[in-house]
Amino acid sequence: MTRERFVDANWIVPTVPELKVVERSGRWLCLNPEVPAWIFTGKPGALLLQKADGKRSIREYHDEMVSNAVEVSLPKLTEFFQSAVDKKLFEKPEREGSLVSWKDRKLSALYLHITNRCNLQCSYCYRESSSHLAVLHDPGKLCGLLEYVKPFTAPGMEVSFSGGEPLMHPGFQEIAATSSRLEYTNRLLTNGTLITDEMADFIAAHFRSVKISLDGPNDEIHSRTRGRGNFARAVRSVERLAERGVKVSVQVTLTKSALPHANEVKGALPALPNVAVRFTPLLPMGRGTGMESEYIDNDEFYNFASGQGSGTRYTRGQCNRSCHAGMGSLSIAENGDVYPCHLFHAREFHFGNIFHDPFEEIFFGAKVKAFARSMDVEQNNPICRDCELRFLCAGGCHANTLHATGDHHGVDTFCSYQKRIIYDTLFASSSPTPSHPLKQP
Numbered sequence: 001m002t003r004e005r006f007v008d009a010n011w012i013v014p015t016v017p018e019l020k021v022v023e024r025s026g027r028w029l030c031l032n033p034e035v036p037a038w039i040f041t042g043k044p045g046a047l048l049l050q051k052a053d054g055k056r057s058i059r060e061y062h063d064e065m066v067s068n069a070v071e072v073s074l075p076k077l078t079e080f081f082q083s084a085v086d087k088k089l090f091e092k093p094e095r096e097g098s099l100v101s102w103k104d105r106k107l108s109a110l111y112l113h114i115t116n117r118c119n120l121q122c123s124y125c126y127r128e129s130s131s132h133l134a135v136l137h138d139p140g141k142l143c144g145l146l147e148y149v150k151p152f153t154a155p156g157m158e159v160s161f162s163g164g165e166p167l168m169h170p171g172f173q174e175i176a177a178t179s180s181r182l183e184y185t186n187r188l189l190t191n192g193t194l195i196t197d198e199m200a201d202f203i204a205a206h207f208r209s210v211k212i213s214l215d216g217p218n219d220e221i222h223s224r225t226r227g228r229g230n231f232a233r234a235v236r237s238v239e240r241l242a243e244r245g246v247k248v249s250v251q252v253t254l255t256k257s258a259l260p261h262a263n264e265v266k267g268a269l270p271a272l273p274n275v276a277v278r279f280t281p282l283l284p285m286g287r288g289t290g291m292e293s294e295y296i297d298n299d300e301f302y303n304f305a306s307g308q309g310s311g312t313r314y315t316r317g318q319c320n321r322s323c324h325a326g327m328g329s330l331s332i333a334e335n336g337d338v339y340p341c342h343l344f345h346a347r348e349f350h351f352g353n354i355f356h357d358p359f360e361e362i363f364f365g366a367k368v369k370a371f372a373r374s375m376d377v378e379q380n381n382p383i384c385r386d387c388e389l390r391f392l393c394a395g396g397c398h399a400n401t402l403h404a405t406g407d408h409h410g411v412d413t414f415c416s417y418q419k420r421i422i423y424d425t426l427f428a429s430s431s432p433t434p435s436h437p438l439k440q441p
């Protein structure tokens with residue numbers, strides 16, 4: 001741990017204006033939302049921090065504790081505050097947002113929908129993809145697009161190949177090979193029905209990771225949303241890729257009817273360390289609109305996910321202000337239309353067309369800037385702005401809000417899930433009960 005400031009017994013303990021204290025099983029989480037930073041302590045430690053008024057020294061607090069018969073030595077108390085300082089609890093964050101560096105920013109993630117054509121026709125598909133749709137652009141045009149945006153990209157920009165089914169584009173390999181030649185980091189989203197051994201070799205050579213959609217642990221459940229016979233193909237694709245060392249994430253779209261079986265998905269997959277399972281709830285978008293009986297709510301999602309962890313590692317002092325849509329990431333539709341995110345393909349968020357408008361004007365334009373500002377957790381809505389978890393949560397997913405209410409401002413429909421998962425993750429990141437009431441685990 002780097003020590004930026006030493007404290008001694010005469011150190012004046014600063015106040016933490018927004019201090020949030022949460023107790024679970026005798027462990028007290030003390031959170032400074034503004035940094036964000038947190039420590040775990042015992043009850044006396046939490047009470048001390050709540051009392052701190054920015055006027056008294058450690059020695060004065062020690063005198064008070066001794067007179068109240070609290071057993072703690074002055075060096076122990078000093079050590080406690082030193083540790084809180086080391087964990088950034090008293091830091092004063094700079095209040096400038098990330099939009100300051102607007103013109104200097106680079107594109108770090110691109111969702112590239114190379115076609116909206118698909119060999120499946122899933123019941124809930126937000127892109128409303130099907131085999132009736134034509135492939136719009138030849139590979140040369142899409143390779144040209146990747147070359148064209150290069151000066152605006154951060155090193156190793158992530159390119160997520162999506163669709164439709166990206167493997168339905170006859171030029172898939174040419175486009176992906178161009179992308180890797182340009183030193184982008186390729187990621188693939190696929191339904192996993194078209195991956196032969198040869199295709200798996202190609203993917204292993206050109207892609208950093210692959211997401212394969214699987215909606216249940218067997219064909220009976222998977223076929224309810226994705227059509228008969230596709231389950232075995234998808235599982236075989238997971239095997240083919242995983243055997244070649246590809247990092248595979250199996251993507252489960254959670255519906256109410258599949259929820260009781262979702263935990264069985266892992267058992268249907270090869271038990272390899274490079275195979276993970278991720279769950280996201282069904283959203284009311286595209287063909288998924290109006291499927292009320294299949295949407296899961298906050299409690300259902302939380303009860304399902306609480307044992308699994310969020311998979312997020314929070315870093316003290318790292319202030320997450322938004323999901324980066326429009327800021328560092330964009331989505332390009334199969335016809336070249338540019339949007340902030342793959343879940344924001346709607347007229348009001350249309351920033352231009354990559355084949356018709358100069359990218360510089362799109363990327364640095366007023367429309368994108370206004371959108372990025374509207375996504376900032378302190379600008380988006382008053383509830384998130386005042387939430388103690390705002391710089392950990394970053395406001396959640398505003399596509400959820402958009403598709404549930406028609407307006408992307410407002411609180412993520414999965415807010416209460418988010419809150420519980422973030423607290424769970426913070427508590428899980430520390431060791432159990434401190435041996436000394438002031439000690440931080």
Ligand SMILES: C[S@@+](CC[C@H](N)C(=O)[O-])C[C@H]1O[C@@H](n2cnc3c(N)ncnc32)[C@H](O)[C@@H]1O
Nearest residue numbers: 124125126164165189190191213253282283288
């Ligand atoms: C649009 S698909 C494109 C890639 C590929 N065809 C596939 O199915 O994986 C990308 C992901 O979006 C998910 N998806 C589609 N419609 C959805 C909806 N309405 N709500 C939530 N996820 C959805 C799919 O299950 C898939 O995991």
Ligand code: SF4
Nearest residue numbers: 118122125129164191
């Ligand atoms: S979710 Fe994927 S596989 Fe299903 S119809 Fe949409 S694009 Fe095709």
Ligand code: SF4
Nearest residue numbers: 384387390393396415
């Ligand atoms: S979505 Fe909920 S948890 Fe996240 S910042 Fe907003 S209010 Fe806080």
